[in-house]
Amino acid sequence: MKVVDGQRTRPLSATSRYDATPPLRRGALLVTASLAALGGAIIPAAAVPALWRLWQLYAMLFGALAAVEIVAVIAVLGWPTRKTARFAALTAAASLALWVVSRPLGLLTRFDPWQPADTVAGFTDYVAAALQVIALFGLLAVARRRAHPRPSTLRRVSAWIVLFPVLLLVLATGTAGAVAAGDGVTGTNASTLLDGASSTVEYCRPSGIPLAMDVYQPRTSATPAPVVLSLHGGGLVLGNRRPTGPGALLDGPKFTAVRDALTASGVAVASIDYRLAPAAPWPAPLADAQCAVRFLTANATALHLDPARIGAWGIGTGGTLAELLGTAPAFGTGQYGGVPGKVRAVAAVSAPADFTDFTGLDPVTRASILLALGRAPATLRAASPLTYAGPGAPPTLIADGGRKADDYANRLRTAGVAVTTGGSAEVTGFLVTALR
Template structure:
């Protein structure tokens, strides 16, 4: 995909970034909690609102609503964890299985700038994945209007623990669980998967005897680094940015939080294979190339496919829904092979 040069206001010399990162390492070892005040739920990002915006430049697109594959069963509104009095729910889409068969599973994470969106946006993708032989789970998580970072990360790790705790009921192979996310969900998927075993993001009593580790990551237009020359996150010049709201502090005041939430920070030998699917909006994959270089040097498989003509919410729309599905399935079959 053609790369756009970073603007002079975003670019920083490599030495500056290296100094900043290593200066922050002691802070990254500490569990961070941002100040936050609850606000009403933000419902501004929906498949319909994204469609209305995107069709101005792409008049032939349509919202993807393919027929549900035969044999797929839905188990909806299941509570996977209750932090405080909050009941967090998920939906499971399960294909028809043979007796004692165990299938790979995928946790799908919606986008919306960490403050909007909901799990229903990826029900079509979950249904199609189930039709291809995966147990697909769409989970809600606490948005920034309800709880600041790192609550969302902790919630999603709890969802993976729930999947393992209930594996026998839904025919899940606990050794083959992937995380898939779009936009903010892609950032969260990459962070969840790259912090396997990291106690910083484990919280609450829900199914703590089970692992929250993921064996593969699919990042669909989610950034990998917040403080990075390619990143457009944190521009508060006109209003408080979505990332600033999620962290509860801007990147100048609390750069440790912004670095701590970047999957690139944790790229290493324990990172699972990762697939990047990207639109033509370059800032939505900030840090991707750096992460790929680091993982490739360690012998960890990475793959990237780009749709240069596509708008940011491309996985919600035809004609990009089906290739997104196909790339996802091909990748997962490659890195989570049948046993």
């Protein structure tokens, strides 16, 4: 006990001499930043099993960094101090740096390690990066600000009110990103063996990324069957080949109905995954679809299919890809380069035929086009079936309209192509007749 100016004071403890700052409170900013870091870590962690099947080194790198960040989040929430906040901010910065190195800079050259996370939504890795940015700046702000041992009730309530929408956004995007990234964990793995034992096969491997195809054989097929290539919709940024799960939310039931009707009519169906934008820029989706047609042609005997009777159909931008298969030139040879890649019939449902004219588009549609294709006029023209409408196109069904679909149909008719217009209920009958 010491006497200073007539006042008795207690000596400082060893701890308080060096750290007079009280522990941080679990306020709105700390909780929001911590949950953002948690979501940013869980998204790549959910894709680690799929990444492991491609290359274990990348899987261990992503898995280890995600595990360290999860531990850091637990530490900062359990023991909220400036030290733990700085540690969590450091892990968020490291995860963000890994994303920058692997995606914008493309320095991990073996293949893009984020592709397994982008099989349902092509921007899943961007969601993870955005969460890491929120976590980094939030945790740095928490670590730098002065702690308030007893902040007023008004201060605490105001902070929660201001940050509550951000917290909800963080929770929603983190959960959706983790579900999308983990979709590849379940289901049958694609096989490279075409022995009839597996209905899921790997049809192409662009840039080291294996792409899967589900082959549904007709119920009765004594002879090689015609086959329809099914292309899912989703604006080129969402969806996958599966009839159920998060990738089938847009057109899964419609695909199932057409698939069952075709197989009952003696026509096989091949449903594929293709690389999604913005993770894989145009023309990756079309190059993958063309590679799928060449795969079906080259492996028709092993798959018990007729290579001379291949059709294509899709909903939305899946229909746009189907139209491009019938009219557009080959975008890169890739695998099976010497094999023909044309289709005999096309059915497009609600498929936009032109992306060059934004007149009258609502902001959401405009934003989705820019996200998928960018702003370059050459790319927008290259992705528009209207650009290639002319002689040589196969018989085409244009169902339920679509942007500039009437213009596309008129140009095909002027070029002497057989065009049918109608509704989605006519898809099965049209394809069965066209592939006889």
